[in-house]
Amino acid sequence: MRGALTIAGSDPTGGAGLQADLQVFRVCGVHGSGIVTALTIQDTSKVHRVLPVFPTLVLDQIRVLLADLKPMAVKLGMLATDDVARSVQFGLERLEADTPLVVDPILAASDGTPLLERRAWPVLRELIGRSTLVTPNLVEAAELTGLDVSTEAGCEHAARVLLDEIGAEAALIKGGHRSGAPDDLLAIRRGGAGITFRWLRSDRIAGEPVHGTGCALSAAVTAGLAKGLDLETAIDRARTLVAAGIRDAWQIGAGARVLALPGDCR
Numbered sequence: 001m002r003g004a005l006t007i008a009g010s011d012p013t014g015g016a017g018l019q020a021d022l023q024v025f026r027v028c029g030v031h032g033s034g035i036v037t038a039l040t041i042q043d044t045s046k047v048h049r050v051l052p053v054f055p056t057l058v059l060d061q062i063r064v065l066l067a068d069l070k071p072m073a074v075k076l077g078m079l080a081t082d083d084v085a086r087s088v089q090f091g092l093e094r095l096e097a098d099t100p101l102v103v104d105p106i107l108a109a110s111d112g113t114p115l116l117e118r119r120a121w122p123v124l125r126e127l128i129g130r131s132t133l134v135t136p137n138l139v140e141a142a143e144l145t146g147l148d149v150s151t152e153a154g155c156e157h158a159a160r161v162l163l164d165e166i167g168a169e170a171a172l173i174k175g176g177h178r179s180g181a182p183d184d185l186l187a188i189r190r191g192g193a194g195i196t197f198r199w200l201r202s203d204r205i206a207g208e209p210v211h212g213t214g215c216a217l218s219a220a221v222t223a224g225l226a227k228g229l230d231l232e233t234a235i236d237r238a239r240t241l242v243a244a245g246i247r248d249a250w251q252i253g254a255g256a257r258v259l260a261l262p263g264d265c266r
């Protein structure tokens, strides 16, 4: 069986973070391993508190795990602090160089709670620089590149910076925060042929907010890469999974809904 690894924060609701990633890995047919970077105290309405895990504990988790097993793809989610992000970076030196790495550059939760301290941005950029795919939402793309991403041209410019200046092999800029259609932009580096851009169009699905969609999308892409799918197929399948999950999302608490996943017993 193929396995994927997520290095992410804990969300006790199971809607986002490590708990959601592992559920997505499962429904995508890969074994999920998980290393926790931070605890959060949160319900479906808001993040109440964030407690980073001791950086040495993060590093030891990675060291011990990678000495024993070989994930076929790795996802990075919430990294919380500069020290934790550096531990992750150091730990990943043990990863085989050809292992696909998906970086979800989580900066803040939807309620505005910061999930990565500002001084960790340089190390986040370095991690993005060695990624197979980076999956920012529009806010993260704007923050990481300093560009205005409100137009399609602006988005393409930001994607170019993520690839050419920051060093990712591909970028998926998610359009969910757009006021109109939530189209995503996929930019891929094609060796000598430069960067190709593909706009992935979609219609907005009506309904109350859904929590953890970004986590699920990047986890599903990671699972696809772990299974050996090519990047574009992995992304297409992940978008289909997340769109269906939003359509059938369910209310587990008083706040945001969570994604429905295939096999859920209703």
Ligand code: PLP
Pocket (backbone or CB within 6 Å): 008, 009, 010, 011, 016, 017, 018, 040, 042, 047, 077, 078, 106, 108, 109, 110, 111, 115, 210, 211, 212, 213, 214, 215
């Ligand atoms: N908690 C954790 C651990 C997360 O990784 C995320 C995802 O970014 C969140 C909370 C916030 O999720 P949302 O943006 O859906 O509020």
